[in-house]
Amino acid sequence: MTLKSNTRKLAKLGKQVSDRLNRNARVYRFETNKAQVYSMCGFLPADDCRMLVRMIDQDAVPSTLYDASEDNEFRTSSSCNFSRHDPEIQRITQRISGLLGIDTGYGETIQGQRYQVGQQFKMHHDFFHERTSYWEREMSRSGQRTWTAMVYLNQPEGGGETHFPHLGFGVVPQAGTLLAWNNLSPEGKPNGYTAHIGAPVTAGTKYIITNWFRERPWADD
Ligand SMILES: O=C(O)CCC(=O)C(=O)O
Ligand SMILES: [Fe+2]
Numbered sequence: 001m002t003l004k005s006n007t008r009k010l011a012k013l014g015k016q017v018s019d020r021l022n023r024n025a026r027v028y029r030f031e032t033n034k035a036q037v038y039s040m041c042g043f044l045p046a047d048d049c050r051m052l053v054r055m056i057d058q059d060a061v062p063s064t065l066y067d068a069s070e071d072n073e074f075r076t077s078s079s080c081n082f083s084r085h086d087p088e089i090q091r092i093t094q095r096i097s098g099l100l101g102i103d104t105g106y107g108e109t110i111q112g113q114r115y116q117v118g119q120q121f122k123m124h125h126d127f128f129h130e131r132t133s134y135w136e137r138e139m140s141r142s143g144q145r146t147w148t149a150m151v152y153l154n155q156p157e158g159g160g161e162t163h164f165p166h167l168g169f170g171v172v173p174q175a176g177t178l179l180a181w182n183n184l185s186p187e188g189k190p191n192g193y194t195a196h197i198g199a200p201v202t203a204g205t206k207y208i209i210t211n212w213f214r215e216r217p218w219a220d221d
Helices: 007-023 046-061 085-100 135-141
Strands: 039-042 078-081 111-115 119-125 144-154 162-164 170-171 179-183 195-200 201-203 208-212
Touching: 007 085, 007 179, 046 078, 046 085, 046 111, 046 208, 085 144, 085 179, 085 208, 119 179
Parallel strands: none
Antiparallel strands: 039 179, 078 111, 111 208, 119 195, 144 179, 144 208, 162 170, 162 195
């Protein structure tokens, strides 16, 4: 038996979150009807960005993939798996969840990412794909990925943009800017248009945090 999402619940979540962001005058909605993509400048203050950069530098390990890809160059960044018990991480988590209006319990523990010169994350979707080795495990654990929220912690000297090739736009990293999108369609199904890349950094280092939300409360290992 293949585990399935509750698409009605996911459709409702998509509408709830997008209605909330649409009402927020500080949040910008990208002009496309193919996906719900938003950004907000100045979401995180500079001292929080600096604190997170320090934490990432302390604990970064090579990034992993759900689907071990043949391509060694697919995701070459380093990641930092923060502790969800860290009070500072809880504060940042609450800030993100509060903006989106999703209970903090639905978010995977925030991850930090560091990309050095030449490092990148090639085109991918954040939602889970059926018929993969991880599908049953992830679907029984906390269900499909719904929204992604990421925050740029600095501005690398060159490169590192987040591009959405099917939507025709990209975002240049700027310290404190949040970028959030619904990985699912208004019907609550995986939305292929949300494919995105973290372009190679060409100068300096890029730091971000990522918060992926799930269909059901996050069950930690
Ligand atoms: O680095 C980026 O700009 C994109 C990161 C990303 O796609 C992810 O963490 O899922
Ligand atoms: Fe992604």
